[in-house]
């Protein structure tokens with residue numbers, strides 16, 4: 534357990550070898566998943582794509598983004614127990630019958646240097662590193678997880694990625710909480726009609 538309570542699956546206790554096989558399969562087939570975007574992700578993307586005006590941001594949001602459900606388990610100081618908070622966040626829209634990310638071009642990420650944190654920290658997502666079942670299930674989709682060869686990642690590096698993911702989600706949760714869980718207050722460029 535880390536100080537924030539991320540429990541590492543026994544599979545990863547001694548670290549693992551992992552290298553992306555560049556098949557692009559984690560960037561398509563999103564029937565049951567999302568590519569979540571948090572504030573730093575939006576900032577990096579808007580810089581890369583040179584979206585400097587509110588109008589260009591609104592246009593980008595309508596074309597490429599959607600408002601999706603998110604949740605965070607949190608115990609208020611002094612509260613008897615933690616509770617699940619549910620709220621909205623941003624994610625990418627998908628395209629085509631195979632539900633691929635709009636930014637997947639020829640099996641490569643066309644926004645690689647500004648890709649969302651969720652993409653950068655794969656496969657060290659909390660939900661994968663803390664559950665053998667989830668890890669084994671996802672290895673059916675990702676050949677890199679099946680062959681487990683290449684760069685060695687230590688236990689500490691894996692926990693570091695998963696912790697950063699947790700901290701980023703926590704920061705967004707606090708920002709939403711501060712703004713009455715109103716995503717339009719957090720992202721003022723979002724067209725109202727995108728929020729149901």
Ligand code: SF4
Pocket residue numbers: 552553554555556557558559560655674675676677678
């Ligand atoms: S599914 Fe795995 S091997 Fe394929 S592109 Fe994604 S990370 Fe790389």
Ligand code: SF4
Pocket residue numbers: 559560568634635636637638641642643644645648649652
């Ligand atoms: S942003 Fe890039 S890495 Fe992330 S899902 Fe889209 S194409 Fe894949």
